Amino acid sequence: FDLRNSLYGQHLASEVILKAVTGFMEDNNPSKPLVLSLHGSSGTGKNLVAKIIAKNLFEGGDLSTQVHLFIATHHFPHSAKVDTYKAQLQQWIRGNVSVCPRSMFIFDEMDKMNPVLTDTIKCFLDHYTQVDGVSYRQAIFLFLSNDGGRVINRMALDFLKAGKEREDIKLNSQGLETAINNDLFNNKNGGFWRSSLIDSNVVDFFVPFLPLEHKHVVMCALAEMHTLKLAPDTAIAGKIANDIPYFPQETKMFSVKGCKSVKQRLKYYL
Ligand SMILES: Nc1ncnc2c1ncn2[C@@H]1O[C@H](COP(=O)(O)OP(=O)(O)OP(=O)(O)O)[C@@H](O)[C@H]1O
Known part of the structure; x- marks a missing residue:
């Protein structure tokens, strides 16, 4: 499992x-x-x-x-x-x-x-x-x-x-x-x-289900690359994670939409 x-x-x-x-x-x-x-x-x-x-x-x-x-x-x-x-x-x-x-x-x-x-x-x-x-x-x-x-x-x-x-x-x-x-x-x-x-x-x-942090979004991006049979690129994964919105305003601790748009964004960054 x-x-x-x-x-x-x-x-x-x-x-x-x-x-x-x-x-x-x-x-x-x-x-x-x-x-x-x-x-x-x-x-x-x-x-x-x-x-x-x-x-x-x-x-x-x-x-x-x-x-x-x-x-x-x-x-x-x-x-x-x-x-x-x-x-x-x-x-x-x-x-x-x-x-x-x-x-x-x-x-x-x-x-x-x-x-x-x-x-x-x-x-x-x-x-x-x-x-x-x-x-x-x-x-x-x-x-x-x-x-x-x-x-x-x-x-x-x-x-x-x-x-x-x-x-x-x-x-x-x-x-x-x-x-x-x-x-x-x-x-x-x-x-x-x-x-x-x-x-x-x-x-x-x-x-x-807990709110996801920056590091989890990076992992989601790398997993998506793996699914697409692409070589893992931590720089691009980091960039995707940096560019999505986080909350709360002061600490920006959690991703607003979790890993939701990572797949779609990956295509844009490649
Ligand atoms: N904790 C996680 N670990 C790995 N991948 C994740 C995780 N959360 C989300 N994803 C990925 O992000 C995308 C959206 O996730 P998913 O559809 O499971 O979210 P959800 O919680 O059901 O959202 P919603 O409440 O909007 O329906 C999927 O491609 C999924 O693989």
């Missing part, structure tokens, strides 16, 4: 996801589907993780017929059609799991998901042996969102400002998971709000 090598600066996410996924896959009789909720600001690696999990579990990776991606604004754009979406979503999940119990469903942009649809998904996530004759216990559900990103960024900032090491940020010791949870619940615009997802404790882990 190649998380540490290809996911930069995310020691928390790497550890939690690796343990959760391997533990789940090794369990012959899981009591519920695996449900992971990935949180963090843009370009920090949430979609990348979904791809890496898919690559490690399914032949064909994210193109496998066992992997299903839903993007809130793309698949469910009109709130007036929520009843139709609800019926389609139920049918899609049920149909696929009944054919193949080991299916993975990725929901991107959960912060823009209609709460009715969030609730719809919920009934598949619990400890029921079967729902209408189908068992969902072998399935994996991943939720991706920017919700909680500000809380995570603030905690990371305070931590580094205090002179501590990034790698010493722990999931529980700083109350990070609880803070994300509270933030989600209080965010009235997010798809999690009013939804029973949080209340019913069906999410196994809320996984924080």
Whole structure:
């Protein structure tokens, strides 16, 4: 499972996801589907993780017929059609799991998901042996969102400002998971709000993605060169990392968009 090598600066996410996924896959009789909720600001690696999990579990990776991606604004754009979406979503999940119990469903942009649809998904996530004759216990559900990103960024900032090491940020010791949870619940615009997802404790882990630093952007640029079969050029990688925006204004500690535009920018710098 190649998380540490290809996911930069995310020691928390790497550890939690690796343990959760391997533990789940090794369990012959899981009591519920695996449900992971990935949180963090843009370009920090949430979609990348979904791809890496898919690559490690399914032949064909994210193109496998066992992997299903839903993007809130793309698949469910009109709130007036929520009843139709609800019926389609139920049918899609049920149909696929009944054919193949080991299916993975990725929901991107959960912060823009209609709460009715969030609730719809919920009934598949619990400890029921079967729902209408189908068992969902072998399935994996991943939720991706920017919700909680500000809380995570603030905690990371305070931590580094205090002179501590990034790698010493722990999931529980700083109350990070609880803070994300509270933030989600209080965010009235997010798809999690009013939804029973949080209340019913069906999410196994809320996984924080930390804001990326200059050195991580350099690593992303070098990785991109490797993908393109180019010789590693640290000067160009450094230049790309220097030219993108950082926050906060005073210390410029974190990349505003993580590694998001690195790929596109690389072409420009070559
Ligand atoms: N931590 C990371 N390590 C390595 N590469 C990364 C990391 N974060 C982002 N990238 C790279 O940057 C690009 C954007 O990342 P990705 O799509 O995973 O971000 P995201 O967190 O899902 O963003 P958004 O919230 O905007 O959807 C991808 O090409 C990805 O490979």
